[in-house]
Amino acid sequence: MEKQSAPIDHNNAVIRVHGLKKSFGDYPVLRGVDLELYQGENLVVLGRSGTGKSVLIKIISGLLQADSGTVEVLGNDIAHLNTRELRELRIRIGFSFQNSALYDSMTVRKNLEFPLVRNKTNITKPEIDKAVESVLDAVGLSQTINQMPSELSGGQRKRIGIARTLILNPEIMLYDEPTAGLDPITCIEINDLINEVQQNYKTSSIIITHDLTCAKQTGDRVAMLLDGQFQREGSFDQVFDTNDARVKPFFDYNFIK
Amino acid sequence: MDTANINLPEEQPLRHKRFDGLKKSLSNFFITLSNINTFILRFFKEAFAPPYEFKEIVRQCYETGVRSFTLITLTGFIVGVIFTKQSRPSLEVFGASSWLPSLVSIAIMRALAPLVTALIAAGKVGSSIGAELGSMRVTEQIDAMEVSGTNPFKYLVCTRVLATTLTIPILATYNGLIGILGGFLNVYVNEGTSWRTYIQQVFDPLTFVDFAASLSKAIVFGFTIGIVGCYQGYNSDKGTEGVGKAANGAVVTAMFLVFIEEIVIVQIASWFR
Numbered sequence: 001m002e003k004q005s006a007p008i009d010h011n012n013a014v015i016r017v018h019g020l021k022k023s024f025g026d027y028p029v030l031r032g033v034d035l036e037l038y039q040g041e042n043l044v045v046l047g048r049s050g051t052g053k054s055v056l057i058k059i060i061s062g063l064l065q066a067d068s069g070t071v072e073v074l075g076n077d078i079a080h081l082n083t084r085e086l087r088e089l090r091i092r093i094g095f096s097f098q099n100s101a102l103y104d105s106m107t108v109r110k111n112l113e114f115p116l117v118r119n120k121t122n123i124t125k126p127e128i129d130k131a132v133e134s135v136l137d138a139v140g141l142s143q144t145i146n147q148m149p150s151e152l153s154g155g156q157r158k159r160i161g162i163a164r165t166l167i168l169n170p171e172i173m174l175y176d177e178p179t180a181g182l183d184p185i186t187c188i189e190i191n192d193l194i195n196e197v198q199q200n201y202k203t204s205s206i207i208i209t210h211d212l213t214c215a216k217q218t219g220d221r222v223a224m225l226l227d228g229q230f231q232r233e234g235s236f237d238q239v240f241d242t243n244d245a246r247v248k249p250f251f252d253y254n255f256i257k
Numbered sequence: 258m259d260t261a262n263i264n265l266p267e268e269q270p271l272r273h274k275r276f277d278g279l280k281k282s283l284s285n286f287f288i289t290l291s292n293i294n295t296f297i298l299r300f301f302k303e304a305f306a307p308p309y310e311f312k313e314i315v316r317q318c319y320e321t322g323v324r325s326f327t328l329i330t331l332t333g334f335i336v337g338v339i340f341t342k343q344s345r346p347s348l349e350v351f352g353a354s355s356w357l358p359s360l361v362s363i364a365i366m367r368a369l370a371p372l373v374t375a376l377i378a379a380g381k382v383g384s385s386i387g388a389e390l391g392s393m394r395v396t397e398q399i400d401a402m403e404v405s406g407t408n409p410f411k412y413l414v415c416t417r418v419l420a421t422t423l424t425i426p427i428l429a430t431y432n433g434l435i436g437i438l439g440g441f442l443n444v445y446v447n448e449g450t451s452w453r454t455y456i457q458q459v460f461d462p463l464t465f466v467d468f469a470a471s472l473s474k475a476i477v478f479g480f481t482i483g484i485v486g487c488y489q490g491y492n493s494d495k496g497t498e499g500v501g502k503a504a505n506g507a508v509v510t511a512m513f514l515v516f517i518e519e520i521v522i523v524q525i526a527s528w529f530r
Contacts, residue, residue, distance in 0.1 A: 061404050091406040101401035103393075115405035118412075121308075168405065 003195050003217055009039035014172055014204045015060060020069035022055055029055050031228030032069070037172070037204050042194070044207045044219030046239075046250070051225045053208040054098070057174040060206070061095050062086050074171060091119050094165030094203070098177040100157040102149035108160055109145050112136070116167050135163040138200065139193060155186035162193060166201060173197060173205040179214045191217040212251065224250075296488050303408070304415040313412060317420030321382050325428060328377055333432035336373055337439025340364060345447065354448065358458035361440035367467050370433030372519055375478035378425050379511040383486040386417055387507030390490025391500040399491070414491060418483035425479030426472055433471070470526035477518050485511040 015037040022030040029052035037043050047053050058064040060071055062078050071078050076089055102111050112132045116123060136142045139159040149157060158178060165173065178194060179187040191214050197203055198218075207218055215222050215236060222239045224232040226246050232239045240251040341361050348354045390413060393399050402409040437459055444450045450458075486507040493503035 058400075063400055063403060087406045087408070090404050093404065095401070095404040097397045097401055099396060101397040103398055103401070104396070114402075115407065119406045164401075164405070 004199060006040050006042070006198050006220060008041045008220060012039040013037060014039050014074055015206070016070075016072040017056075017060070018070045020056070020059065020071065021067045022052065022059060022064070023067055028228055030059075030066075033225075033229060035223065035230065037206055039204055040198070040202065042198055042205045042207060042218050042220045044209060044215040044222045044236075045225055046210060046212075046215055046222060047225035048210060048250070052228060053210075053225055054176050056225070057095070057176060057206055057208055061090065061093055061174060091115075091168050092171045094162075094168065094170035094173045096158070096162050096165055096173065096175045096178060098180055100149075100161035102152075102157055102160055102164070104149045106149075107145070108136075108141075108147050108149070108152075111149070111160065112164055112167055115164060119168060131167055135166045138166060138196070139163040153186075155182050155189065158182065158186075158190055159193060162197065166197065169201065170203060173201075173203045175205060175207045175209075177209055177211075178207060179209060179211045184213075187211065187213060188217070190214075194218045210250075292492070293488060296491075297484060299410060300415060300418055300484065303411045304419060310412055310416050313416040314419050314423075317416045318424050320385075321378070321417075321420045322424035322428060325378060325381055325424075328381060329374060329428050329432050330435055332373055332377055333370070333435030334439040336369055336432075337361065337365065337436035337441075338443050340369065340436070341440040341443040345443075355458075357444055357448075358440065358450070358455050359462045361444075362437060362459040363462055363467070365433050365436040365440070366463055366471055368519075368523075370436055371429040371471055371474040371478060372515070374425060374429040374432045374475065375482065375515045376512060378421070378428065378479070379482050379508055379515060382421060383482045383507040383511045384504045386421075386483065386486030387489040387493075388500055388504035390414075390417075390487060391493035391503030392490075394491065394493050395495055395497065395500055410491070414487040417487055418480060421483030421486075422476060422479040425482065426475035429471070429475035429478075464530070466526060466529045470522060470529075474519065474522045477522065478515050481514050481518060482511045485514065 013036040015035065017033055017035040020030050020033040020035075021028070029050075033052075033056060035043075035056075045053050045056065055064060059066050060073060060078075062081075066079070073089060074092055076085070078086065078089070081089060102108075103114065106114065109132055112135060113128055116128055116131055132145070133142065136145060139162055141156055141159050141163070144152060144156060144160065149160070152160065162175075162178075173194075175194065178190050182190065194205065194207065194214075195218055198205060205218075207214065209215055219236060221234065222236050223230045224239055224247060226232075232242065232244070232247055240247065242248060341357060344360055344364075345354060345357060348357055348360065390399070393413070399409045399413070402412065440459075441450075441452065441455045444455055445452075489503040489506040489510070493499040
C-alpha cells in the first residue's frame with residue numbers, strides 16, 4: 001500500500017537528541033548522535049547490525065543511560081526525571097520490541113489489559129474490554145483474544161506487541177526492527193500497520209530497521225547511522241543518491257534497487 | 258631479519274598474574290555482594306510501599322505453596338518413617354525405644370522439617386523463579402513492563418519474595434506434621450503405641466523456643482530462596498545460557514545460604530534454651 005503523506009509539524013520536535021554518546025566497555029557505540037523527531041513524522045533509522053540503532057531508542061525510552069549528551073522527550077530531559085516522572089513519561093511512549101516481548105504466561109487479552117489496568121486505576125471493566133477490542137481491531141487480530149502468545153505466528157506476535165503499546169494511546173512510537181524475521185508479505189502488512197498507526201493514532205515514530213523496503217514504505221525521513229553518528233539524512237531517495245562507499249553497498253545489496 | 262631493535266612486551270612474572278587474577282576475583286565478589294545488598298534494600302523499600310500487589314502475591318503463594326504440596330507431603334512422610342526406623346536400633350541398645358516419639362519430634366520440629374522443606378523449595382521454587390525471571394529478562398519482557406509504566410521490580414520480585422517468605426513456613430510446619438505422622442506409622446507397626454500416647458510423647462519435649470526457632474528458620478529460608486531466585490533471574494545475562502545459569506545459581510546459592518543460616522539460627526536458639 002502506498003504511504004499517504006502525514007501532516008508533519010516541523011516546528012514542533014517531540015524528541016531532541018544532542019551529542020549523545022554511549023560506550024559498552026571500551027567499545028564506543030554512539031559517538032555524538034544528534035536527532036530531532038517532529039510531530040506526526042515517521043523517522044526511519046537505518047544502519048547495519050551493531051551500529052547502535054536499538055541502543056539509541058533504548059536511551060530515548062530510559063531503558064539505558066547515556067554516557068553524555070542530552071535527550072529531550074516531549075519537553076522532558078530524561079536524565080533529570082525521577083522514577084515517578086519517568087514512569088509517567090513512558091506511558092506517552094509506545095515501544096514495540098524486536099521479538100515482541102509478549103508476556104508468555106498471559107493470554108492476548110491479559111497482555112493487552114496489563115498496561116491499562118496498571119496505569120489507569122479508575123478504569124472500569126467495560127472500558128477495559130472496549131479498549132482491548134478496539135486495539136485488536138486496529139491490528140486486525142480480534143480472533144486471537146483468548147490465545148496464548150506461543151500459539152501466535154511471528155507476524156501476529158508483532159501485531160499484538162504493537163496493539164499492546166497502542167492501548168495507552170501513545171504520542172510517540174518506537175519500533176525496534178518491526179519486520180525482522182518475517183516473510184516479505186507479512187513485512188508489507190506490518191509496514192502498512194505502521195502507516196495506519198501514524199494516520200489513525202497521530203503518532204510520531206522512530207522506526208529502527210535495516211530493511212530498505214520497510215524504510216521506503218514507512219519513512220517520511222530516513223537517517224543513516226554509520227560509525228556511531230548520523231552520516232546521511234533526508235528522504236529515502238536523497239539518502240541513497242550517493243556514491244559514498246559506506247552507504248552504497250547497503251542499497252546495492254537490496255532487491256529494491 | 259634484525260630482531261635486536263624489536264621491543265617485545267615484557268612477560269609478567271607468574272606470581273603477578275596470579276595476584277591479578279585473585280584481585281579480579283575479589284573485586285568481582287565484592288561487587289556482587291554490593292549488588293545483592295542493593296537488591297535486598299530495594300526489596301524492603303518497594304515491598305511495603307503502595308500500591309500493593311495483593312492479587313499477584315496470592316497468585317505467587319499458590320504457585321509456591323500449592324504446587325509444592327505433593328512433594329512436601331511425600332518427603333515429609335518418608336523423612337518421618339526413615340528417621341524413626343534408623344533411630345530405633347540405637348535407642349534399643351540403651352533400652353530407650355520408648356523415647357522414640359520424643360526423639361522424632363525434636364529432630365523433625367527443630368531441624369529436619371524447615372531444612373528439608375527449604376532444600377526442596379530451593380530446588381523446585383528457587384530454580385523456577387530464577388528460570389522464569391531469567392527468561393523474561395532475555396526475551397525483553399521485563400523491559401516491556403518497564404516501558405509500559407509498570408514497576409517490574411515490584412510486580413515480579415517483591416511479590417515472589419513475599420510469597421516464598423509467607424508460604425515456606427506454612428509448608429515447613431505441614432512437612433513437620435506429616436513427618437510426625439510418618440513416625441507414628443512406624444512406631445505403631447513396631448511397638449503398637451496408640452495415637453494418643455504417641456502425640457503426648459511427641460509434644461512433651463517441645464518448648465516455645467523450639468517452635469519459635471523452627472518458624473524463624475523457615476521464614477529466613479523462605480526469604481533467602483525468594484530473594485536469591487529473583488536476584489539471579491532478574492540480573493541474568495542475555496541469551497539462553499543466562500537462563501540456565503540463573504536457574505542453577507538460584508538453587509546452588511540458596512542451598513548454600515540455607516545451611517549457613519541453619520548453623521547461625523541453631524546457635525542463636527541454643528542461647529535461649
